[in-house]
Amino acid sequence: MDRRKFLKGSALLSGLLTLSPSNLWSFGKTIENPHTGKAKNIIFMVSDGMSLGTLSMADLYSRNILGKGSNWLNLYHDKKVTRALMDTASANSIVTDSAAASSAFGGGIRVKNGTLNIGANGEKHLPIWQQYKKAGKKAGCVTTVTITHATPAGFCVNSSKRNAEPQIAEMYAELELDVLLGGGDEFFNPAKREDKKDLYSVYSKKGYRILKTQNDLKEIKKGEKLLGIFSTGALPYSIDRTHLPEFKNTPALAELAKTAIDQMKDHPDGFVLQVEAGKVDWSAHANDVAALIHDQLAFDEAVKTVMDFAEKDGNTLVIITTDHGNANPGTIYGTDATRNFNSISDYKYTNEYILNKIQKDYSVKDIKDWIYEGNKIVLNDDEAKHLQSFYNGLEKEEEGLYNYKKLPFKLYSEIQKNRNSVGWISMDHSGDYVEVAAYGPGNELLQPFIKNTDLHDLMLKACLI
Incomplete structure (x- = not known):
């Protein structure tokens, strides 16, 4: 054998062996495509804590009980999207939390669980919504949990502690994000904050319209920045919102997503928006199948709202995914499995x-x-x-x-x-690979197997700053 060829081959093999398996499997950082940089807008959708079983059961429930396939799975049936599996690990575990997962999307790096865009040596990585905001785009976040929770925060801020929600509420004001819709009155209301700061007043002075109920959405004027806080803590679960009169004036996720899109879509430099179904994760933690399915279906309605806009617009990259699995629910074999599952409709x-x-x-x-x-x-x-x-x-x-x-x-x-x-296998997060779907300009960049940080790179390539 030629000794020089052998040594060259050995060096190449040695280099490969220094890579982690996720690096070997990740294709996002090597993509070169002549069609990149074409998207004007990005809508990034996260069904937080959605195991594959959750997606499957929501589609099954929709077909069996509602008589129609779910909007997400219909995108697969109609071949409208590219599709991938994603490795969701954090910097210190194969099982991530939402803060580290969102930091992978938002900051482009894997950080330790519990932190937001803060590296191992304390370095701060500029969150992607800040990057696009500085480039002249409008930016917003919509969620069914507190607007200061880990998933929206990972796209927007740096924090060594994901639970620093009172401080994150102040950071948002400094950044002047254009649309913020969710829960978390306790982080804005002076009567509930320990420091008694009136953040509603701070936002009002910066030109925000403050929204508290579904009816307030009718009063919005074009061009206004929006702070919509519709509950203390998280918004109610979708099934309780449907059946309990005290929650009737709380907007659904699809309505919040449409509000955000309508408020930003005419901006000449485009917009970026995150839409999160945060209580899918909470219901999985509780092993609550009715809450899980109905909140996943509420997310699915938001998928339709977003896709209706994106298909008409033609300039919007839509990414639909989750940050990690949770509890891995699934249907169990048996002669009465179908009838038993359908009983959830009761x-x-x-x-x-x-x-x-x-x-x-x-x-x-x-x-x-x-x-x-x-x-x-x-x-x-x-x-x-x-x-x-x-x-x-x-x-x-x-x-x-x-x-x-x-x-x-x-x-x-x-x-x-x-x-x-x-x-259910547990009451906590899992490290399973998860689904990703992409539609619109830049969707061709999505490779069959990626790691979570690759979606950060994909957004930057598809929608140039």
Whole structure:
């Protein structure tokens, strides 16, 4: 063998072996395409915490119960999008949190879980919405959780702590982002902030219209910057919004997305917008199948809203994805699987609402009657007694992210599983590869397998600054 060829080959192999598997599999940084830089606008859609089973079950529910395929899956059927699998890891784990995941999209780097666009040595990476804002585009974020939560924040700010939401609310004001719609009154209201700062006043002085209810959306004027805060904490789950009158004046995600698009679409230099279904993640943490499916379907309606605009506009890159999986729900084999799954259509409320209503003095009969009213599930006495034991202190309280009242989410999901044939592997994030779809100018840049930071690079190549 020629010794020089051998040494050259050895050096090449040695270089390859220093790369991580995700680097070997990632194609985003090597793309060269003559059609790049054609998009005027970007709409980046995130169904937070959406495992593939969530996407599948929402489509199955839509077909079986609503009589139509989901909008996301119809994009695949109609071959309107390019499609990829994505590795979602963070800098310090194969399983990411939303802050690190959003930083991969927003900052183009993998950071440690819990941080927003802050590198290992404290270096700050300029978030992508700031880059586009400085280039003259309008920029906005829409979410069903607090507007200062990790996913919107990852596109906009640098913070060593994702939970620094009062400070993130102030950062947004300094950046003068054009549209901010979601929840989180406690981070803007002086009566609820520890420092008593009136951020609503700060935003008003900067020319923002403050929105608090669905009706306020009718008062918007062209050219105004918008701060819409529609709840303390997150917005209500979609299924509760449908059935509970106290939530009737809360806008749905699709309506918020349309509001943001309409407010920015005429800007001559274009716009960038993030649309997040944040409570898909929260419902997965609670193993709450009705909340999960209905919030995923609400996201799916937002997909239609965005695609209706993008197809007509012709200059908008749309990216539809998730930041990570969560709880990996899925349907379970059995002779009654279809009938059992379809019974979810009888559920009127979230598990959170149902379990919150049970009181210490509820008898076994009271619990059985209430569960039947909420889910059309007939409990046996042992199941009702087991639930009752959580409320009279005989069972250990359940922990879990977003389980603020320590409700028996896991126990109740196991009771439901026996009737609806849906199982869960956990109550937390997973490291599974996830779906990505892209439409519009630049969608040809999406390769079959990518890592999360590649979407940052794709946006910059498709929509030049």
